[in-house]
Amino acid sequence: MSSVSPGTRPPVAELERVTRTYRMGTNEVHALDELSFSFGRGEYWAVMGSSGSGKSTLLNLLGCLDRPSSGSYRIDGVDVSTLDDDQLSELRSQRLGFVFQSYNLIAQLNVLENILVPLFYQDEPPLEAEERARGLAERVGLGNRLEHRPPELSGGQQQRVAIARALVNQPALILADEATGNLDSHTALEILALFDELHAEGKTILMVTHEPDVAARAQHVLRLKDGRVETVVRDQNPAPAAAAASSR
Amino acid sequence: MKGPSLLRTVRLGVSSLLLHKLRSLLTMLGVLFGVFAVIAMLAIGEGGRVEAIERIRGLGTQNVLARSVKPREDFATGQQAVRVINYGLTEEDLARIEQTFPCVQRVVPVREIYEEVRCGERAMNPRVVATLPNYLDVTGRKIAEGRFLADEDERRVANVCVLDYDVARHLFPFASPLGKEVKIGGDYYTVVGTVLTRLRQKDDPAPAGQGTAEVFIPLETGRKWYGSMQVKLRAGSREMEEVELHELIVEVAELDNVMFVADAVREMLERNHPQTDFEVRVPLEMMREVEAQGRLWSFVLGAIAVISLVVGGIGITNVMLATVTERTREIGIRRALGAKRKHIVTQFLVETVTLCIGGGLVGVAAGLLSPWILELVLEKRAIVTPGSSFLAFGISVVIGIFAGMYPAWSAARMDPVEALRHE
Ligand SMILES: Nc1ncnc2c1ncn2[C@@H]1O[C@H](COP(=O)(O)OP(=O)(O)O)[C@@H](O)[C@H]1O
């Protein structure tokens, strides 16, 4: 990384002519079509596009849950296309954080255990794992709910647990798929405020959404259409970013 | 193992199982009954074997038994109302065997007397055996009270008798029979001792229903009072039997010579008895047969029980497949958060093996109690060997692993993206 000039931030995720093809019977669907793009470190992106434009496919690829049919994808400088299933799993447990629309907590585990799951699968989990998880629970406002199980929590609280879980392995990239889609507008705002904070701390975030209000909170907006980039808007509202930067 | 420790995986597995208590319990029952069946079946086999061997050992493993057997019915004489049949082993046979074989330690003759045994109002029909004092040693019978017949009794042709425990209890329910008198046929005998009852045998000489009860008197006394002629009442006719000796117990000095002596005795008797009025039995041979038969039985019973255990295993596979489908979403989440395929495999395998170990342990506990249950219900002797418990438990764990393998693998093979989309 020393070769990178100090002015530009090195990208966390880099896509080069990435194509993802689904075969439906005899015809092929290009969910992503020769997409080239890079997401810089510390950036907060909203990904928009109509249904079927390839947003989820992009997110799955970025999240190393899927591999491109052709083209290359590098995360943190690691080329994903050469990795096997185990190595992809390792990448996920070490460099990625996921926040899903439907929270996806594990029902039989309590809040603390849910937050710890990504570390559970690391080859050498950090010694202070539990402390870290407690700190994160505190941070998302659930310090007094550690023993509760997901069904005992509201949707907003569950999503907070999911965010804490996405942070516990100190990921290079946080991927959120319609993270506020299931929440009422008031709770959604609270969650978005949490994302703003994370951004202000320098986390790299990529949020898929089809709500303009939500996209408006992000720093940059990427709009997809038929698996290609339609428009890119950078620094759509410099004020919050600047405010966040100055508040540090 | 790298990654999650086995302990934590087991804890996770147990908590998943506790999520569906009834289902887990029912699944465990399959294994429980299987393990119980294996142990109980092997215990029955072992009990039967040990019992048979004890019975045979009661005949003396170093002995060869020659018995008088009534020859086939002769139709020509069948018309007469009173007839005399003369057959069986003789004093001559006894002397010949004693003189011919140097490796024969001793030969004990036995005469049986068909008389009722009474004491006051109480009566019964045991096997009355007239024999020599050596009988006790040769057959390995155990004295309960008093003494057995002695050389002195033989010389004095004394009217003394030894009862076995069954007879003693029947005739003298409330007191020790020692020194008391019993009436055998028409004569009175003083009881000098009691011996433990012989274990019942399949081909017992005593008629069915009369049990194995026995009374012993000196050989000479028997010869003097009852002669060798015996009257047997049959349907409408009287039958006289003349038998000198009913049995010869030939004790061989070396165990290795038993089979040889048996063959030689058989050959010698055949030469001197034109009609086949005897049979030669070898307890050692019977014991070997029982051993072989016992092994076969244990194998058959064990195999049936193992099949029931396999059925239990199939039940587990079935339940685990349903569980995997039900938990597709969870699998997707875990995979997305960094679980490798082996972690998913381990998670589900741990669950099935935990079920099997749980069911197996309870099954072993129940199996250890099985002799008690079986003896209560079937009145059969059953013996649990430690080997059978380990075997049953080991098989249940192995079956657990096999039963869990396919469901666990199908869970690990899922595409994480598909799994996450699953409702
Ligand atoms: N598993 C799949 N099998 C076949 N086609 C798929 C699959 N997943 C996505 N697609 C297709 O790929 C295209 C992009 O889908 P997706 O990335 O889910 O769009 P979005 O999330 O923007 O709605 C759509 O045409 C969809 O039908």
Ligand SMILES: [Mg+2]
């Ligand atoms: Mg989508």
